[in-house]
Amino acid sequence: MEPAVWLRDNCVCPRCRDPHSGQRLVALADIPADIAVVGRDGAVVTFSDGHRGEVGEPPAPGDGRTEDAKTLWDAVDVPRWSWREYLDDPVPAARAVWETGFCLLTSTPTQPGTVLAVARSFGHVRTTNYGELFDVRIEERPNNLAFTGLAIGPHTDNPYRDPVPTIQLLHCLRNSAEGGESGLLDGFRAADLLRQRHPEYFRILTSTPVTFAWSDGTTRLRAEKPIIGLDPLGRVREVRYNHRSLRPPASADFYAAYRAFDDVLNRPGATVTFRLDPGDCVIFDNTRLMHSRTAFTTASERHLQGCYADLDALQTFLEESS
Ligand code: FE2
Numbered sequence: 001m002e003p004a005v006w007l008r009d010n011c012v013c014p015r016c017r018d019p020h021s022g023q024r025l026v027a028l029a030d031i032p033a034d035i036a037v038v039g040r041d042g043a044v045v046t047f048s049d050g051h052r053g054e055v056g057e058p059p060a061p062g063d064g065r066t067e068d069a070k071t072l073w074d075a076v077d078v079p080r081w082s083w084r085e086y087l088d089d090p091v092p093a094a095r096a097v098w099e100t101g102f103c104l105l106t107s108t109p110t111q112p113g114t115v116l117a118v119a120r121s122f123g124h125v126r127t128t129n130y131g132e133l134f135d136v137r138i139e140e141r142p143n144n145l146a147f148t149g150l151a152i153g154p155h156t157d158n159p160y161r162d163p164v165p166t167i168q169l170l171h172c173l174r175n176s177a178e179g180g181e182s183g184l185l186d187g188f189r190a191a192d193l194l195r196q197r198h199p200e201y202f203r204i205l206t207s208t209p210v211t212f213a214w215s216d217g218t219t220r221l222r223a224e225k226p227i228i229g230l231d232p233l234g235r236v237r238e239v240r241y242n243h244r245s246l247r248p249p250a251s252a253d254f255y256a257a258y259r260a261f262d263d264v265l266n267r268p269g270a271t272v273t274f275r276l277d278p279g280d281c282v283i284f285d286n287t288r289l290m291h292s293r294t295a296f297t298t299a300s301e302r303h304l305q306g307c308y309a310d311l312d313a314l315q316t317f318l319e320e321s322s
Helices: 004-009 083-088 091-099 114-120 187-197 199-207 252-265 311-321
Strands: 037-041 044-047 052-054 080-082 102-106 134-136 152-155 167-175 182-186 210-215 220-225 228-230 236-239 272-274 281-285 289-293 302-309
Touching (some): 080 083, 083 102, 091 281, 091 311, 114 167, 114 302, 182 187, 182 281, 187 236, 187 252, 199 228, 281 289
Parallel strands (some): 080 102
Antiparallel strands (some): 037 044, 167 281, 182 272, 182 289, 210 220, 228 236
16 A cells, blocks of 8 residues: 555645645645555555544656657658648647657748747747847848858757757748758667667767757857766756857767767667658657757848747647647
């Protein structure tokens, strides 16, 4: 049987739980440390403090954010739905973001700002110093290499921010560029492979706090986190990976581990590649997936709009819609 203190604390009678919110009315300090069960008849329990209560079903533990709750993959087929299919039934696409880590919506409207409507269809836009949305196109004096035609290797966005934006959206308005292919890979799968192949390197990347930083004339951002974040049970919960903004520790061991992880990320067959055409909007879990793009010709036109959103709203959306 469950411990008496747990049973007393999990009493669901109206004196112990607010009937509207379901929240606890009893403080831990209200329960005697030596509380005991003096009688039980099914769900009805009598306690040594004189309270006669009712024990409910404990809710399922966990929040579904760790690796064991996900479907890990190597270069899967792109889970894709048209905007019309998504509007008819958004659940499969939202579930793909939650479980596989991403989905692609095709034939969305190509008006500027549409990316915000896509984010608001399942959650809330996370406004940052970049604004509600950001334009990814070639700029003359870019404050970020994203705004050039250069190749960008696998990375997560905004690792220099805590909390990090947990969902990213990228919406294509125009793309006549040669090159500029988009790539996504599963960072949780890569972390799992590193753990299997090089347990010592895995230990270094999960236990070494590193600083990520970004600044321009008005904003200075910094966050200190390990590259692979574990929960207290040792399950992978978050990856932060961005060579552009990393301030690496002056440690040869760190570099050996970092390089080994980089090798795993760049292994053949890890990355799913696709071209974003006008109207395509990719939605992905920025705590798990790493995105990249190949170089493209700077004379051509490639214009994406991106924004951030969060997994907590997506989870609510999924649970309410299913
Ligand atoms: Fe990015």
